Amino acid sequence: MKNRLLGIDLFKGIAAYAVIMVHSGDETWGIPIKPEAEYFRLLFYFAVPFFLATSFYLMVNKAKNQISRKFWLSRIERILIPYIIWTVAYITLKLAVFPLTNQIEQIDSILQDKLGIIFFGAASYHLYFLPLIFTGSLLIFLARELQNKRVSLKYMGLLLILSLAAYQILVWSGNSFRLGQNSAFSSLLQFLEPDSISYVIARIFFVLLAWLIRCLPYLLAALIYVRMNLSQFYLNQNINTFIIFLFF
Numbered sequence: 001m002k003n004r005l006l007g008i009d010l011f012k013g014i015a016a017y018a019v020i021m022v023h024s025g026d027e028t029w030g031i032p033i034k035p036e037a038e039y040f041r042l043l044f045y046f047a048v049p050f051f052l053a054t055s056f057y058l059m060v061n062k063a064k065n066q067i068s069r070k071f072w073l074s075r076i077e078r079i080l081i082p083y084i085i086w087t088v089a090y091i092t093l094k095l096a097v098f099p100l101t102n103q104i105e106q107i108d109s110i111l112q113d114k115l116g117i118i119f120f121g122a123a124s125y126h127l128y129f130l131p132l133i134f135t136g137s138l139l140i141f142l143a144r145e146l147q148n149k150r151v152s153l154k155y156m157g158l159l160l161i162l163s164l165a166a167y168q169i170l171v172w173s174g175n176s177f178r179l180g181q182n183s184a185f186s187s188l189l190q191f192l193e194p195d196s197i198s199y200v201i202a203r204i205f206f207v208l209l210a211w212l213i214r215c216l217p218y219l220l221a222a223l224i225y226v227r228m229n230l231s232q233f234y235l236n237q238n239i240n241t242f243i244i245f246l247f248f
Contacts, residue, residue: 008054018047023126048129052215055133056222060143067140075137083121083130090123115200116182120207125179132177135208136215143219153227160220167213177210184210 021044091110098106116122121131146156170176175185183189185206192199 008058011050012054015047015050018044019126022047049218051129052133052136052218053222056136056139056215056218057225059137059140060147060219060222060226067144071140075134079130079134079137083127083134086127086130087117087121087123090127091117094123113182115203119204120177120182122182128177128179128182132211132214135211136219139212139215139219143223146223153224156220156224156227160217160224163213163216163220167217170210170213175210176214177207183207 022041094110095107098104098110110123111117113122119131121127121129167176173187175187177184178186183203183206189199189202189206192202
């Protein structure tokens with residue numbers, strides 16, 4: 001009997017198929033890809049940004065109230081439990097399939113990065129999104145503070161621009177989260193011994209930090225849109241539609 005935003009539900013289905021299109025025959029299959037196929041695949045890269053934008057738009061509405069135990073139990077049920085189930089499923093499937101296809105050497109490559117499997121979705125190429133979105137949920141505390149202190153739209157916009165710049169710097173410097181390697185801030189990790197405890201702690205910390213930096217612009221954009229949507233100056237539906245189009 002919950003109220004649903006049917007437009008978002010519909011587009012979630014479209015975005016789910018877009019994820020399939022992105023990962024169908026991509027470079028992780030180890031086969032040649034024609035340039036036309038790569039250009040065609042670009043049409044479907046909206047999927048992950050859409051899921052992030054939707055998640056934070058729906059999440060910021062809950063930040064107004066006290067963040068309860070129920071909220072975190074819901075996040076665990078909707079994110080962490082599916083993550084654990086699908087991690088086990090992918091590992092089990094690969095361990096069963098590789099011996100049948102004479103790829104025994106692949107088994108060692110799967111199991112050697114246990115840290116990545118547990119925390120970063122290394123069991124399969126796309127599972128990283130679930131721990132990413134769970135990590136981003138920690139930003140709800142920041143959202144609550146910004147809402148409670150009634151930070152002005154001007155400063156929120158400035159924070160949004162700074163957060164976008166921070167993420168672009170992270171990407172351009174090669175320190176963003178890297179699929180396959182399942183690490184972030186590689187330029188800093190290289191100064192640590194790979195087998196040391198400090199390396200393990202730093203690797204987890206840097207990945208979580210990179211994910212928070214990636215999620216922050218979505219949180220701030222959601223806060224700005226919600227604030228503008230409630231403002232008397234933005235009650236016109238056409239203006240709201242135009243604003244959300246620009247965000248998209």
